Every structure is written in C-alpha cells, then in structure tokens.
Amino acid sequence: MAKIQVQTTINGEQLDFLCDGQQSLLSALRDELGLTGTKEGCSTGDCGACSITLDGQLVPACLVLAAEAEGREIGTVEGVAQGSGLHPIQRKFLEHAALQCGVCTPGLIVATRALLLKNPNPTEAEARYYLAGNLCRCTGYDKIIKAVLDAAASMRGESA
Amino acid sequence: MSNPKSDGGERKYKVVGTRPIRHDGLDKVTGRANYGADLALPGMLHGAILRSPHAHARIKKIDVSKALAMPGVKAIVTGADFPEIGSGGMAAGESHIDPKDLQANIMARGKALYHGHAIAAVAATSVEQAREACKMIAVDYEVLKPVLSLEQALAKDAPILHEGRKAVGVPPLPEGDTNIMMRLANAKGDVDAAFKTADVVVEGWYEASMAHQGYIEPHATVVTTRENGQAEIWCSTQGPFAVKSMVAVTLQLDPNLIRVTPSEIGGGFGGKTTIYLEPVALLLSQKARRPVKMVMSREEVFRATGPTSGTRIWAKLGVKKDGSFVAADTRMEFEAGAFAGSPMGAATMTVFASYNFPNFRLEGLDIVVNKPKVAAYRAPGAPNAAYAIETVIDEAAEKLGMDPIELRLKNAVKEGDVASYGPKFDRIGFVECLQAAKNHPHYKAPLGKNQGRGVGAGFWFNVGLQSSATVSINDDGSAVVRTGNPDIGGSRASMAITVAEEIGIPVERVRPLVGDTDTVGYCDLTGGSRVTYATGMAVIEASKIVIEHLRARAATIWGCEVDAVEWRDGQAIGTNGASDNKPLTVADIAKQMGHTGGPIIASASVNPPAAGPGFGVHICDVEVDPETGRTTVARYTVVQDAGKAVHPSYVEGQLQGGAAQGIGWALWEEYLFDKDGKMENPGFLDYRMPVASDLPMIDTVVVEVPNPLHPYGVRGVGETPIVPPLATVGNAVSRAIGVRMHQLPMTPPRVLDAIETKKG
Numbered sequence: 001m002a003k004i005q006v007q008t009t010i011n012g013e014q015l016d017f018l019c020d021g022q023q024s025l026l027s028a029l030r031d032e033l034g035l036t037g038t039k040e041g042c043s044t045g046d047c048g049a050c051s052i053t054l055d056g057q058l059v060p061a062c063l064v065l066a067a068e069a070e071g072r073e074i075g076t077v078e079g080v081a082q083g084s085g086l087h088p089i090q091r092k093f094l095e096h097a098a099l100q101c102g103v104c105t106p107g108l109i110v111a112t113r114a115l116l117l118k119n120p121n122p123t124e125a126e127a128r129y130y131l132a133g134n135l136c137r138c139t140g141y142d143k144i145i146k147a148v149l150d151a152a153a154s155m156r157g158e159s160a
Numbered sequence: 161m162s163n164p165k166s167d168g169g170e171r172k173y174k175v176v177g178t179r180p181i182r183h184d185g186l187d188k189v190t191g192r193a194n195y196g197a198d199l200a201l202p203g204m205l206h207g208a209i210l211r212s213p214h215a216h217a218r219i220k221k222i223d224v225s226k227a228l229a230m231p232g233v234k235a236i237v238t239g240a241d242f243p244e245i246g247s248g249g250m251a252a253g254e255s256h257i258d259p260k261d262l263q264a265n266i267m268a269r270g271k272a273l274y275h276g277h278a279i280a281a282v283a284a285t286s287v288e289q290a291r292e293a294c295k296m297i298a299v300d301y302e303v304l305k306p307v308l309s310l311e312q313a314l315a316k317d318a319p320i321l322h323e324g325r326k327a328v329g330v331p332p333l334p335e336g337d338t339n340i341m342m343r344l345a346n347a348k349g350d351v352d353a354a355f356k357t358a359d360v361v362v363e364g365w366y367e368a369s370m371a372h373q374g375y376i377e378p379h380a381t382v383v384t385t386r387e388n389g390q391a392e393i394w395c396s397t398q399g400p401f402a403v404k405s406m407v408a409v410t411l412q413l414d415p416n417l418i419r420v421t422p423s424e425i426g427g428g429f430g431g432k433t434t435i436y437l438e439p440v441a442l443l444l445s446q447k448a449r450r451p452v453k454m455v456m457s458r459e460e461v462f463r464a465t466g467p468t469s470g471t472r473i474w475a476k477l478g479v480k481k482d483g484s485f486v487a488a489d490t491r492m493e494f495e496a497g498a499f500a501g502s503p504m505g506a507a508t509m510t511v512f513a514s515y516n517f518p519n520f521r522l523e524g525l526d527i528v529v530n531k532p533k534v535a536a537y538r539a540p541g542a543p544n545a546a547y548a549i550e551t552v553i554d555e556a557a558e559k560l561g562m563d564p565i566e567l568r569l570k571n572a573v574k575e576g577d578v579a580s581y582g583p584k585f586d587r588i589g590f591v592e593c594l595q596a597a598k599n600h601p602h603y604k605a606p607l608g609k610n611q612g613r614g615v616g617a618g619f620w621f622n623v624g625l626q627s628s629a630t631v632s633i634n635d636d637g638s639a640v641v642r643t644g645n646p647d648i649g650g651s652r653a654s655m656a657i658t659v660a661e662e663i664g665i666p667v668e669r670v671r672p673l674v675g676d677t678d679t680v681g682y683c684d685l686t687g688g689s690r691v692t693y694a695t696g697m698a699v700i701e702a703s704k705i706v707i708e709h710l711r712a713r714a715a716t717i718w719g720c721e722v723d724a725v726e727w728r729d730g731q732a733i734g735t736n737g738a739s740d741n742k743p744l745t746v747a748d749i750a751k752q753m754g755h756t757g758g759p760i761i762a763s764a765s766v767n768p769p770a771a772g773p774g775f776g777v778h779i780c781d782v783e784v785d786p787e788t789g790r791t792t793v794a795r796y797t798v799v800q801d802a803g804k805a806v807h808p809s810y811v812e813g814q815l816q817g818g819a820a821q822g823i824g825w826a827l828w829e830e831y832l833f834d835k836d837g838k839m840e841n842p843g844f845l846d847y848r849m850p851v852a853s854d855l856p857m858i859d860t861v862v863v864e865v866p867n868p869l870h871p872y873g874v875r876g877v878g879e880t881p882i883v884p885p886l887a888t889v890g891n892a893v894s895r896a897i898g899v900r901m902h903q904l905p906m907t908p909p910r911v912l913d914a915i916e917t918k919k920g
Contacts, residue, residue, distance in 0.1 A: 022288075036198040037191015039426070041376040042458040046844035049376055077191035090189040094181045097809035100649035100817060102188030103195055103377040103426025125853075132853040135844060137374045137427050138649060139813055140820030141852040 008069040010035070011079025019066035026050045028066035029076060037077040037106045041135065048134030051107035051114075052076050058114040060133075077106035080113060089113055089151040096147035100138030108134045112148050120156055124149065175661040176872055179809045182653040183672050188424075196380030196396030196423045197455045204382065205234055205283040207437075207444050207454035208290035210297050211464060212272035212279050215306035215530040215837025216319065219272060219299060222280060227296040232285040235447035236297070237440060239269035239279075243412040257434070261499040263410040265533045266439055272301070273321055273498035274532050275838045276463030278436075283444035283452045306530040306837040310472050310493045313339040313527045321498065321528045341500035342526035344508050348580070349519030354487035358478030362555040363489075366548040368886065368904040369830030370470040370495060373537050374821070374849050377426020378456040379465060383441040385449070389413070391442050393420045398428045398646055399685025400677050403435055410439045421676035422646040425686075429821070430536030433687050436465055462842035466535020467831060468544075469502040470495040475511075475548035479556045483570040487519040488512055490548065494526055494541070497533035502526045503541030506621075510883075511545035512580035513619045514590060514775065515553075515571040520580060530837050536687065539620040539879035543822060543886050547904065550616040550887030555900060564615045564891070565598045565777075583770075589801030589865030590617070590775035596861050597777040602797040611783045611794060612896025618776045618883025622876035623688030624768030624869075628681030629698035631659055631706050632761035637747025638669040639706075641699055644683030645691045646674055649817075649878065650810035654692045655699050657806055662703035663710075664730025665746050681763060689876025692806055693771050693867075700871055701764030713749045713756040772867030774880035776800035778819060778888040784896045789912030791827055791893055797859040803867035803875030815881045816858040822885025824850040830905050 003018040010033070019028045026043070029035040029052070041049035043062045050061040053075035080087045089112050092098070099105045108131065115122060115130045122130065127148045128141070136144060187193040224236045245259050263269075268277045280297050284290035305319045312318055320337040327333040329343040355361060381395035391413075397403050400420040408415040425432060437454040445452040456465070471494050478487040490511055494502035508524040557564040572590045579585055597603060597615065607613055630642045641659045645651060652672035660667040674680075683695060707727045714732030715722040724738040732749065734741040753760055781795040798815040805811040828848040832840040841847045866873025886904060893911065894900045899918040903910060 020288075030198075031200070034200075035191075036194070039195065039377070040197060040455075041378070041426075042844050044458065044843050044845065047376055047458075077189075081190055086186075086189065093189050094185045097179070097182070097650070097807075097813055099185065099188055100810070100813055101375070101377070101425060101427040102184070102193055103375075103424075105188050106191045109189060124857075128852040128855075132851040135376055135849060135851060137376055137429070137821065137849065138817045140816035140818075140850075140858050141855055142816045142858045143809070143813060145852065145857070 004067050006067055006070050008072055008074060010074045011076060021067060023066045024062050025064040025066045025069055026061035029061060035076055035078055039103050039106055048111060049104055049107045051110045051134060053110065053114055058111055075110065077110055080109055087113070088154045092147040092151035092154060096143045096150065098139065098143040098147035104134060104136040108136065108144060112151065116152050116155060120152060122152060173661060175657050175667050176804065176806050177808060179807060180653060180657065180667045182650050183656055184647060184652050193424045195377050195426045199382045199394050199423065201382060201384065201451040204451040204453050205285060205448055206287040206290050207281055207283045207441055207452050208287060208294050209278045209440070210280040210294040212268065212275060212277040214272055214301055214303050215275045215308070216304040217272045217301040218304060219268060219270060219279065220302055221300040223298040224280060226298065227282060227293040230293045230296060232289040233282060233293045234450065235283040235444045237281050237443045237447065239267045241443050242267055242269070242410065245412060258500065259409040262406060265499055266410060266436055274530050276460065276532065277498070278464065281440045281444060283448050307339060308530060308833055308837050310495060310527055313529050321530065339528045340525050341496060341528055342504065344505060344524040345522065346508065347521040351487050351489055351519045351521040354519035355478045358486045359481040360479045360556055360559045361476065362552045362559065363474065363476035364552060364900065364902055365472060365474045366551055366902055368471050368544050368547060370467045370531060371825045371829045371831070372462060372467040372847065373429035373431035375427025375429060375431055378458060378461045379436055380455040381437045381441050382451060382453045383438065383445045384451040385442060385445040389417045391418050393418060393438050393442065394423055395420065395438055396423050396425050396432060398425065398432045398648065398687050401644060401682055402433065402685045403438055404677050406435045407439050407442060411442065419676060419678045422674060425646045425648050428648055429538045430540060430687060431466060433536050433685055434466065458844065459842040462847060463839055464532055466497065466533055468537035468540065469534050471544040473544060473548040475552045477552040477556055479560065481560065483560060483562050483567045485515055485517050485571045488517045488549070489521045492524040492545065494524065495529050495531060495534070496526050497531045498528060499533045500526055500528060502534055503536070505541070507541030507545040509581035510542040510619055511549050514573060514617055516573060516577055517580065531833070538818065538821065538882040542618065542620055542883045543825065546616065546618045546883045547886035547890065550884065551890055554614070554887070554891040565594055568617055569594050586772065587865060587868050588773055588775060589863050592863050592865050593775050593777045593799045593801055596863055597779055597799045600779065600797055600799065600861060602779050602795060602859065607781060608783065610786060610896060611781055612892045612894065614780045614888045614890065614892030614895060616778050616884035616888030616891060618880055620689065620774050620880040620883055622693065622771035622774055623690045624694045624771045625684035625688065625690055626765070626767045627683050627695040627698045628763060628765040629695060629702045630680065630761065630763040631699065631702040632759065633706060633746060633750050635750050635753060637665065637745060637750040638671065639663060639665060640671045640673060642673045642675050642680050643695050643699070644675055644680040645686045645695050648686050649814060650807060651691045653810065654696060654806040658696050658699045659703050662700055663707060663746060681765060689774065689878040690771065693870055693874050693876045694766055694768055696806065696874060697768065697870060698764050698766045701766065702762045705762035705764060706760060709760045709762065710746060710749050713760070714744050716756045717744065717752060768869060770869060772803055772869050772875040774801060774875050774877060776880045776884055778884040780888045780892045782889065782892040782896055784893060784911060786915060789908035789915060791906060791911060793823055793856055795856055797861065798881055799861040799863060800877060800880055801863040801865050801875060802877045803870065804864055804873040805862050806872065806874060808862060811862055811877050812860045814877045815860045818881025819858050819885050820850050820855060822882045823855065823889055826886045826889035826904055826906060828905050828907065
C-alpha cells in the first residue's frame, strides 16, 4: 500500500513523514518520528497518556489519524521545556513529587499546559475536571493537582 | 546477615527525611524516560497473539499454514513449541509459582481456560500484519461449559478446569476432581463456646469483584536472540531477576543464557511480578532470527493479565459490652482465575492480624474459575480480608453504641502480642495510628446531610528478601549507587538519600542507577514494600564499607594508622596524633585514588528474614445522593506508620495512591462478564478507575514508630494503604444510608437498591 506523505510542524519544527492511511498520529509520532515521550496507555482515547496539542487543542494522539496532521501544528511533551530550562509546569511536578511511575506524566504535562493557556487561574475543581481525561494510577492525583495549581500561580508571577 | 540494630529514632538525620527532587524526574517530565514500548531495534519484528474466543474449550487442532504463508509473516509459535515441564514450586518473590501453570497461562496447551487465553503468536514485519495473520490461524475448539462464579465452581456437577488435579492443604479436602485447589484452616480456643459468652454477635457475607491493578503502561517487551542461545530481554517488570528465572523455567533454558534489562516501569502494583510476553517473544525471535517486540493492547491487559481475585467472605464477630472481642470466625472463598494461586493464604494470615482475638477460626479456599489467572495486587488478599472483618467491627461498634476507633483501640495488637498468624509482634505502630486518627481534625469535623463517616484499619506484613547494592566513588568525589530494583515510585531517590546520609555528600552528588541482570548483583523483585527497607539496607552496608575505604585512604595520605581517622560529616578527620592534618573531603580523597590504592567501590548484600509490619487507619466521608445512589467521596485521610520516612513526599504518595486505588475498588471498579465468560468492559471507559474529578485531596499523617529491624527504623509503605479503603468507604456509605452494604463495588444501582430495600 502506498504511503501518504504528511507535512507538519512538530514543536515548532517543520517535518515531513510517511504514514499508512489507517495509522494513528500516536503511532506516527512514536514509530516513524521517534518521539516516544508521548505514551500509549489504551489507544481508545480513555487514558490521556498520549495527550498532545493539535493547533493548540488538547487531543489524544491515538484518536487522530496521522494523515490528519497535514498542515497542522503539533505540540508534544518534547517541546514543553523552554530553551535549556524546564517549563514551570515540569518544575512544579518535580517539586511536588507529582509523579511516581511517570508514564502518565508527559500527557498530564501537555494537558496542564493546555489548561493554563486557557485558564491561567483555575480553581481546584476546574483543574480536576480539565484533567479528568488523564488517568494516573499511582498518585491519587493529590500532588498532581497541587503541582498544577502551584505552576499556575508561578506562571502568573505569584510564587517562585 | 542478621538485621542491624535500629537507631531507635534518636539519630539526627541530615538527608533522610528531606524531600530532594528525584534523580529520574527530569527524564520523566520531559518524555525522555524509556518505558517498555519505547525501544526499537534495527530489523525488529512485531509480535501479536491469537487469543481464545471461548472461556473454556478443548483445543483439538491448530492450523497455522495459511497464516505462515502471508507476506511479512516470519514466525509462528503455539503451545507445541514450548517444552514439556513437570509441576513443582518455584519461589517468586512473595509467592510460589507452579512452572507448568505459568507456562500454560502464557500459551494454552490442550485447553483454553479463559476468554483471551493465548493460543498462538505471530511475528511479522508490522503489528498490523501480525494481527492479520492471527486471524488466519485456524483453531478447532471443543467448547466446554465455563465456570464463571464461585458458586458455579463449587456446585456438585461443576465442570472441572483441571481434570485429575487434587486439592492440597488442610483436611478435610474434597475427594476426586474439584475446582478447589487449596484449603487452609486455622483455629485458636473454643470458638463456639466463646460466641455464647458474647453480648453482641454480628456476621455477614462480603463480596468483592475481580479488579485490576490498572497500571497505565501495558506489558511490553523486546527480545533479541543469538545463534549461541543467548537471549537479551528488555521488558517492563518489577523484577528483572524474576523474569530471568521464570523465562528459563518456562522454556527450560539455561538461565545463564538470559540477560534481562528492565525498562522504566509504568506502574505494576504487583501485576508486573510475573511474565506473559517474554517467552513468546523469545521463541518467535529464535525462529525468525530477528529481534521481536510485543506490546499488549489495553484490552489484552484486561482480558489476559492477572487482576486480583473476586472474593466471597463470611465473617462473624462476638464482642462483650465493654468492647472486648471474644471470638471471630471466617470463611474466605477466593477466585484464583484459571490456575491455582489466589492470595487466599495471605488473606487468612492478615484477617485477624490487627486485633487480639482470644478465640478464632478460619477457613480459606483457593478456587479455579474460567477467568484470567490472578496476579499479585498490592497487599494481595489483605484488602478483601480487611473488607469483611473491618465491616463487622464497624457494625459491632454501631450495635454497642461505641466509637469505632475506641472499639479498635480496645482490641488493637501491640508490641509483645502474638499475631494470629504466629509470630510475636516487635515494635509496631497500630495504636499510635489509631490515636492519630482519633485526634485528627477530620474525625471531629461535622457531617453534612446525606453524609456518612467510615473508619477502617489495615495490616500488611511487608517482606525482606534478598537485595544487593554497589556504591562507587567517582574521581570528583561524587558517587554512584547501583541496585537491581526497578524504580516504581521514587526508590532511586531513597537509595541516593541513603548514600548521601551515610557518606556525607550532597544527595545531588549521588547518581542512583537500576542495572540489568548482568551488571548488578541479585535483587529480589520490587514488591512486598521491600525496596526502601531491604535494598536500602544493602545500600547502607555498602556505604559503610566505602567509608572504611575512605578512612584508609586518608590514613595513607597522612601516613597514620587508620584508627586515627574518624569519618564525620563527609570528611576524614584526624585524631590521636593525626589531628594536625586538615580534614579531607570525599573529593579530596577521590582526587588521589590512583595514588592510594585505586578505585573506591563496595558491594553489600542482605537477606532479612522479616520486615517490620505496616499498619494504617483510614477515615472517609462520603455523600450519597438518595435519588440516584451515587456516592461522592467528600473527604479522605490516611494515617500510616512508616517507621521512618526516607523521602516523605514519596511516602505520602504511596499512601494517597493506595487509598485512591482502594476507593476505586470500593465504588466503581469491577470485571463484568457475559454469560459465556467474555469480559464486557475491557477498557478504561467501562472499567472505571478514579479520575481527578472523582477524588478530593487525600490528607496523610505519616506516623513514625521506628522498625527495630532497620538501621533508620524504615518500614515498607507501599502496600498497607490499599488494605483499609474497601471497608472504610463501605462503612462510610453504610452509615450515610443507614443500611449495611455487602457487595463491592458500591455502584449507584446497588446503593439505590439498598436504600429502596430499607424503605421497604
């Protein structure tokens, strides 16, 4: 079967890749482009481990066809860190011990970035509902939510 | 070695008890960390598994010829490719495994015993091709009647899963073919007579559904084989050495040929203490002479890896007016899944462990059913046991009009008490936990309308087992610590903290590594809440040897006796005639390693026969909507004795995570099977684990009653927190709606039904 050529922008970099018609964007990112920071937990859009942004919108990469990435801007966990430093969200996840096994962490960080772009000052409930599509089995979410709220405060310039 | 004496909590720590950033954290927040499915090798093939569409069937014939002829298909294996092996036990961390059963669970031989049981596997140039080829494998089944519940399994005319297999354990045992694989029993005193002296007697059946560990990372492996028989296995596991021995036994290979490299692990909770894909990928790789990668889908994880047992437990408790327990009795029925080996044994040992029962009797049954073979799940067996006993205790407290924590305090085990399962308790912190819970503001807070407050306690043994560690000093004075325990929740940080504490260098100057089976000494698996306890002890011992080296090097530099060199605060300090020398730091000594005797490195190993038991007490407030039966967790507090928290954030994380899993199990999670034994909800949409919006913040109180078996007083903390929640949430719901709940999960329909029944 002929491959489809896709031109896209990933984390600000223009990239071309080849994919099959039925291939998911998750598979293209991981298997064609070596961007394995985006994780696969279910492939049915239920766990959020493969959260990415597509033209700024938070989506599970497993439910997007790779060919749909044509001309779009994709944001993955690999593009979250800024220059040589970590993004405040990443820093706060570390400071709050908001990860244990860490496999849900890339998706949660991408989702949190999308949340804070939309809503720089979320309440606890707003953060919990926005991140309800990102399963974490290790932490019970307590430290994740604290990290998210602290990152938001930090990004608003209200804390270190 | 014997256990070193604990410092009894009097030692002043510099690093232990602090909260440094975990060393592996950077790679985990940037997506750089490599998990099971993240490895790709040149020339790698992809494997897929054909799974049984029947819960119980005889496999009459498998024809792979059409599949093998498909383009891109390089190899196929079936049960016939596995060597014949005999039964017999093999130690596997906390439990024992029958190699024959292990092998038959990995690839069916003769019979398919659950829907999803592996029948054949294909390696092809793409996953899609491998999956397509699976569909072309022709299997001739004789479909048999499945056994889908404990009731069906115990029925007189029940279909038999394992013909000719006899029950083992404590008589009376069933004669002839049976689905009961093991019966255990134990008793103390005259239970029947004691019940007659009780003022209040409560009893009931408590049922829990099969539930899954729910780790977010599916099982994954990449296996490379060589012409000389060597195999390199990369996989997501809690125990690389356990994988090595299990693969060797299932394939009858010389273990010396196998090297296992653990990937980062995306959750395990006990579920990654066994193997599924690794021997299959190895055989495919041998046949195809190329590396083979196998990754399970979420559906496969649900259908064909080990959840924990569905259980039916009857418990009866007799109490005097003053609250003293006089007798307890229990019968515990555990679904093992398709092969023997539920955690029933641990359940029988934990059920009465938290309290002094002058008289008790217990019976436990391990029962096979046509469902996936269960695997370990965090304190295996104990949550189910605690669900029953902690519920009847709550009911007794209600009947006596007594505060449920007071009732527990009256009967709680203390140092010197003999545990129901045999040994005498050393220093333990159950009473301290109960008191901390009683004094917590949560326990005194007023409740709102339709709210109820539940309390529950839990016990877990924790284990010691074998561990080793190597500590080396770099030429800049930094250190590396290497162990063989995959880091599932921050253990690299606790290993580094330990080295920093002992040697006296900053924790950031210690690099903690997890090695493969060829680069580190043997370590039993990451499980049993043992890593910070046992592997940490090996790290302490290795660090102490390193300090001896550092002192000797300082003595060489100063030209004095080693006895004149003291090690204090990360420095060699001269005494007795050597005191004129300027103290030497680790970096000073490391710089001169080449002139004073060469590299500084030390290894140590431990094999502690026991660990300090963990106790926890949970408080939960729920609000139940009387119109819909929907339960919301309004507030939750976990109190647990950690002995000594090495990295308090990750201790709190274990407490919170365990509570969250328990809440999910209590309220939402369950395996649903159709009448033919097909799981109906093999995905995260319908197998409903807690999401962020389901839970409140989970408050923690870390009690520190030092464990006398560990130099810092550390107790394992990982498993205990999942023991109390089933009963805690259950007691909260029961008190909110005024009627006792007997079945988990307490879904809205079940709660609504209970409310309606009460109304009459």
